[in-house]
Amino acid sequence: MNATPMDLYPETAEAELIEEPTVDTTAMATETTLLNPRFYTTDFDEMDKLDVSSVRPEWDKLIAQMKSDPNKGHFKKNAEWDANWADMPLPLKREFIDFLVSSCTAEFSGCVLYKEMKRRGSNPDICELFSYMSRDEARHAGFINDALREAGVAVNLGFLTKAKKYTYFRPKFIYYATYLSEKIGYARYITIFRHLEAHPEQRFHPIFKWFREWCNDEFSHGEAFALIMRTDPKLTNSFANKLWIRFFLTAVYSTMYVRDHARPEFHKALGVDIEWYDQEVFKKTSAIARQVFPIEIDIDNKRWLPNLRRMRDAFIAMDAAKKRGGVSGYIGRMVAGAAALRGFVAIYTMPVIKTVPPANVRMEPVY
Ligand SMILES: [Fe+2]
Ligand SMILES: [Fe+2]
Numbered sequence: 139m140n141a142t143p144m145d146l147y148p149e150t151a152e153a154e155l156i157e158e159p160t161v162d163t164t165a166m167a168t169e170t171t172l173l174n175p176r177f178y179t180t181d182f183d184e185m186d187k188l189d190v191s192s193v194r195p196e197w198d199k200l201i202a203q204m205k206s207d208p209n210k211g212h213f214k215k216n217a218e219w220d221a222n223w224a225d226m227p228l229p230l231k232r233e234f235i236d237f238l239v240s241s242c243t244a245e246f247s248g249c250v251l252y253k254e255m256k257r258r259g260s261n262p263d264i265c266e267l268f269s270y271m272s273r274d275e276a277r278h279a280g281f282i283n284d285a286l287r288e289a290g291v292a293v294n295l296g297f298l299t300k301a302k303k304y305t306y307f308r309p310k311f312i313y314y315a316t317y318l319s320e321k322i323g324y325a326r327y328i329t330i331f332r333h334l335e336a337h338p339e340q341r342f343h344p345i346f347k348w349f350r351e352w353c354n355d356e357f358s359h360g361e362a363f364a365l366i367m368r369t370d371p372k373l374t375n376s377f378a379n380k381l382w383i384r385f386f387l388t389a390v391y392s393t394m395y396v397r398d399h400a401r402p403e404f405h406k407a408l409g410v411d412i413e414w415y416d417q418e419v420f421k422k423t424s425a426i427a428r429q430v431f432p433i434e435i436d437i438d439n440k441r442w443l444p445n446l447r448r449m450r451d452a453f454i455a456m457d458a459a460k461k462r463g464g465v466s467g468y469i470g471r472m473v474a475g476a477a478a479l480r481g482f483v484a485i486y487t488m489p490v491i492k493t494v495p496p497a498n499v500r501m502e503p504v505y
Contacts (some may be wrong), residue, residue, distance in 0.1 A: 141184065153360040153381065156468070158459040159458040161232075161235060161291055163235065163239045163286060163291045163293045164293050164294040164297055164298065165293065166236070166239050166293075166299075167239050167240075167242065167243040167293045167298055168298055168301045168302050168303070171409035173316055174240070174243070175240055175243040175244035175245060175247050175413070176303075176304075176305045177247045177250055177251070177302045177303070177304045177305065177481050178247065178251050178304065178305050178306075178307050178315075178316075179251070179254070179304040179305070179306050179307075179314060180251075180255075180307050180308065180309050180311075181308060181309055181314045182254065182255055182258040183258075184256075184308075184309050185255060185259070185264065185309045185312075186258070186259040186260060186261045186264055187261070188261065188263070188366060188369060189369060190263050190264075190337065190365065190366070190369055192368070192369050193365045193368050193369060193430035193499070196365055196498070196499065196500050197263065197365055199500070200358065200361055200365065200500070201266060201267060202264075203358065204267070204271075204358060204362075205266075205268035205270065205428075207270075207273075207496055208351075208354070209274070209277070209352070209355055211347065211349050211356070212278045212348065212351045212352070213278070213280070213281040213352075215284070218344060218347055219344045219458065220241050220344050221285065221288055221343055221344055221345075222230070223289045225289060226342065226343075227403075229403045230342070230403045230404060230406075230407050231289070232403075233341075233400075233401040233402075233403045233404035234404055235286065235289060235291055236401060236404075237401060237404055238282050238285060238286050238345075238459050239291075239293060240397070241282055242279050242283055242286065242293055242295075242463045243293070243298070244319070244323070245279035245282060246275065246276075246293075246295055246298065248272075248275040248316070248319075248359070249272050249275035249276045249278075249279055250273070250299060251312075251316075252269075252271040252272035252275060253268070253272040255268040256268035256269045256272060256397060267362050267406065271359050271362065274359065276354045277327065278352065278355070279295065280368045281345075281348070283295065284374060285343070285345050310373055310379070310382070311382070311386075312384055313363050313367050313373065314382060315386055315390070316359075316363055317360055317363035317364060317367065317427075317430070318386055318387070318390045318423070318427070319390065320356045320357070320359040320360035320363065321356070321360040321423050321426050321427060322390060322391075322419060322423045323353065323356040324353045324354075324356040324357040324360060324418050324422075324426075324503065325418075325419045325423045325426070325505070326394075327349040327350075327352055327353035327356065328349065328353045328354075328422070328503070328505045329418050329422065329505070330346055330349060330408065330410075330415075331346060331349040331350050331353070331414060332505065333348050333409070333415075334408070335412060337409055340407065340408050340409040342408070352396055353503070354503055357503040360426070361500060362499065363498050364429055364430040364500075364501075365500075367430050368430065368499045370422075372432060374431060374432055374495070375432060380432065380433055383431050384433060384435075384486065384490060385486065387427075387431075387433075387434070387435050387481075388435065388482060388485050388486045389482075390396070391420055391423075391435060391437075391446075392446055392449050392481070392482060392485065394419070395418060395446045395449070395450060396446075396449055396450050396453050397417050398412050398415070398416055399412055400453075404413065413443070417437060420435070420437045421437065422505055426501060428493045428495060428496075429495055429496065429499050429500075429501050430495055430499060431493075431495070432492060432493060432494065432495060433490040433491065433492055433493070434461065434490060434491045434493060435485070435488065435490060435491075436488055436489065436490065436491050439488045439489070441484055441485065442485065442488065445480075445481040445482075445484040445485045446481070446485070448477060448478075448480065448481035448484075449478050449481035449482060450475075451477070452474045452475070452477035452478035452481060453474070453478060455470060455473070455474040456470070456471050456474035456475060456478070458470065459471040459473075459474060465484060477484075
């Protein structure tokens with residue numbers, strides 16, 4: 139499990155009264171663990187060879203929309219920005235910072251990958267798309283980092299670019315993983331936004347007011363990857379690739395579940411039951427992903443929630459074992475690792491729901 143701000147703050151209530159130590163958010167963002175957002179690199183030459191002519195009309199429409207830059211003026215603080223870190227209870231502050239650092243890292247990870255694609259490519263369609271997407275992600279990461287700066291804990295993004303480990307993914311894995319992370323990002327932001335629209339008294343920080351327009355950017359980014367996957371039917375229809383899609387669905391969903399459950403105070407402050415929220419996000423993401431994936435995870439299957447919980451418990455046990463160290467810590471980690479794997483396999487092998495993606499791949503954000 140990743141180092142949460144919990145690990146970096148003293149534990150006692152007395153210490154909270156004396157002083158509030160600073161937390162090294164850059165170190166948190168730099169750390170590579172199974173659950174932390176990663177930085178990716180890929181075969182840029184292969185991606186540069188993408189030919190979008192089979193989806194040309196939809197592609198041009200999407201690019202024109204991105205070019206018009208509907209959120210150009212959106213990511214600026216205004217009178218609506220009423221952040222109050224001073225009155226935030228410390229346990230909430232820790233988890234909220236963890237949430238912001240993790241979101242900022244994920245946004246910046248997209249920025250770095252997209253910018254690199256634009257820099258290395260020569261295909262005008264691909265370069266144009268990736269320049270708009272890196273523009274958006276840079277804005278998103280910068281806006282979150284501004285919010286963190288007010289708490290005195292901004293992430294050093296320049297340092298992160300150099301210090302963070304890069305994970306290599308073949309282009310098709312980038313498509314599956316990035317498509318899903320864009321769409322799940324949309325679903326996460328819009329679900330929180332709609333919840334707080336109904337319960338404004340639980341909006342403990344102004345950044346949530348920016349989520350609606352924000353998530354529309356993520357939605358469009360996901361659309362671009364949906365179109366890219368449509369350029370080659372094998373990517374979503376071959377037997378092996380369907381297994382890969384299933385793998386990525388399982389990995390992305392279960393990571394989200396485990397990570398969200400590490401932030402109980404954050405969700406309590408929002409007035410959100412974590413399991414409800416996660417199921418809501420999975421439901422929306424699965425409904426959207428029907429545009430391109432021929433299979434979806436059956437989140438109503440009776441094996442689904444018990445095995446997510448098993449994975450969550452395993453990661454908590456793994457974290458405790460890591461802290462314990464020594465032989466017992468080592469054994470604890472092995473046992474917890476095996477339990478997490480069992481949970482993962484139990485979900486991966488659940489019967490999937492088969493769907494037929496529509497002829498027209500494009501969708502609009504409707505939530
Ligand atoms: Fe973003
Ligand atoms: Fe995005």
